[in-house]
Amino acid sequence: MSFSSRNRNLLILHGTVLVWGFTGILGSVISIPSVPLVWYRVLIAFITLYVYFKVTKTSLSLPRKALLKLFLTGALVGGHWILFFQSIKSSTISVGLVCLSSLTLFTAILEPLIGRKKISPLEIFTGVFIICGIVMIFKFESQYSLGISLGLGSAFLASLFSIINSKQVQKHPASLISFYEMIGAFIWLSLYMSLTGGFDSGMKLQTSDFVYLMILGTICTSLAYVAGVAVMRELSAFRVALITNLEPVYGILLAFIFYGSREHMTLGFYGGAAMIMGAIFMYPYLRNKIEKRKLEKTLPLV
Template sequence: MKDAHLKHVLWLTLATVFISTSGALGKFIDMPIAVIIWWRCALASVFLFVYCKFKKVNLSFATQKDGVTIFVSALFLGVHWITYFHALKVSNVAIGMLSLFTFPIFIAILEPLFSKVKFDPVHLILGAMVLLGVYFLAPDLDFESSHAQGVLWGIFSAICYAIRTIMLKKPVSIYNGSMLMFYQVLTLTLALVIALFIKDTSGIKSQYPYVILLALLTTAIGHTLFVNSLKYFKVSTASIIASTQPVFGIIIAFFFLKEIPTWNTLIGGSLIISTVVIESIRSKGKKS
């Protein structure tokens, strides 16, 4: 029993590491962001379709309403990815990933607006901690500063991701995670195809190994492993482990991009990640 639990923890940690590569890859790949996302989605949709067929996953929706929900939430996912990669490009991996990881607090604050969940006043305190962390990331609040721009784009990306996550709460309990991810990346492949006609796509000739890594390792394998881990862990437990993504991302960026985070970044990041862990532990306590 302990060996099985350890195995599941290792798979969840591996999923977190794989997903963490999005920061370094998003920063490194030298192509227009919309083109990067298109290739990411197009290749990931092929990988996920093959996986679903191999595993004989049902690809049909029970109702048309569920299909519409997946479609709309996919658009929020697309905006999240584009703005997240923009945050990485204008600042660095540490700023982009840490700003993005404000999303659990946005979920806690926004969820009562979309569902019957009651607002918890404690979220105001946690939100204040996040704001303090964001302040350390960009203390000058100079909108012409690349760090400040990275923080703002990262926070906007976090809000989009939070809305997408809230919208998927019900479908995730009904449908296979890989099937949902397949339809999301397929939707974005169709929505972003126009980018191939208005943006420079010639970079794919030299960048395709890294784009394949982003599509296969980060998106298809990483997200599939993470979704599958929810069968063995509570969402709160998985969230605590997943909150180490910025840590892994910063380490990967240090070795491959030679990016060294400042003390302000480390302090702000610690506050943001601590808030995520606190909220995850609190939510676990409520459910138990």
Template sequence: MKNINTTGLLETHAAVLLFGLAGLFGKYLDLPAWTIVLGRTGFATAALGMVMVVAGPGKMPRDAKTILLFALLGALLAVHWIFFFLAIQVSTVAVGLLAFSTFPVFITCIEPWWFKEKRRAFDGITALLVMVGVCIMVYPSPFGGQIFSGVAWGILSGFTFAILSLLNRKWVREHPPVVIAFYQNGFAFLLLMPMLAGFHGHLGAGQWAMLAFLGVVCTALSHALFIRGLTFIRAQLASVIACLEPVYGIVFAYLLLDETPSPPTLAGGTVILITTIAAMSRRTTV
């Protein structure tokens, strides 16, 4: 039997916990979604750059093709996070996170074809159960309006994250995780910079501090941990673990924002949690 590397599981779980905390900044920061992402990626790039200076850059991309590929990853990252914060801003932290958690379905469909791997029925069942959990949480809400918009933006966020995860898996073995995270955040920041020309708002000291925390802790650290985790485990397993993000996020939202989850939310979250634990247990023995 083949055991999953414990380091990869722990690092992926730590990253997902920080991902869940990051969702709250969509409510804390009264700013356009793209502005939050711009600040997030800017601080993350600076933090990752300092790490590379201290620890050594490792293998850096040198050819134009690789740099263009990293630019593509950066664009996907920017779009993913804009969709993510839009979902939370137009609805709630729970709705945004839960809609985003549909991304394992996309990975399950794409990964075997992309990497020429065997399709497993259990992966499909896992993805289906995750979808059931999400449906339980959002079904009682009326069609249209804030909930519908939040779900729509969240699903788009999940789709772009699925593509990003698979591309990271493809290239993560060729470059250190910190280099990948640095280039992705750096290109995302550069691509969003021109939009500042149309921004006429004002950021206070508190908003700068929150953006710094979001960028350094909830982005630089969590992003590097998640990418590094992909060196030890398949993207499918990482995606299932990431389904805990709404659970962490809902707990944080309850404690810090006083957002009380409804009974359907708790029921759906339980389905996701049980599915994640079952998937992890099965994969440690397969």
């Protein structure tokens, strides 16, 4: 049986999400605050992409309207990463990653509104299950309320730029989308840090920070971000968001491997996480059942 393009994209997306799951660990070990951390990340990312374009002699030209949209989207990308890393630094890797699962709920609501499509009852049903899981986590991990709130904000911004990118990737190469969004994020962050006095001693890197940032900026950002955007040519924003929700699973497993007991949480946390993951895995099964039933109704009687 031939390996279809769709299956290849799904495999690429799962590999990308695994790499993204590792960013939580990197964010926890890098000593500098979240804002300069993201500033360094996007700086390394767009320089890496620029070198790649020069080596491959890729044209950087895009229509002015597209450049403006990507530049503005870069602000969402930068904001998402700042909130994500601050969520981890304010709580734990597990909490920050699980809160990203609300990405599905936000996408289920925002994608139909932005695209002027009919809201899917199944997607809302899936989102409600995720809400219940998040509420349970809030209840049993109240000491991490700030980290949970920041994680939810991070997921909201991720949902917005995922929907925008799902439209842009139909018109422009994924690598160029990533490149200009990284530049946009860098410029917006530089402006914010200039106005708030962010270019201070908090920017000073330790040797280990430099190594971790290089891994974060090249493998976990340039390579993974381009791959994550590219698969949107064949996969819907909601499907991408759904698989992206496996990031907590991969990330928590990696956190246990690296940190062990430091990532131990209450049973309530794992109960909420199980509800979230259950919703993620149930969605494709229920969707296939519904589509099969619709197809059967449309088939002519013999």
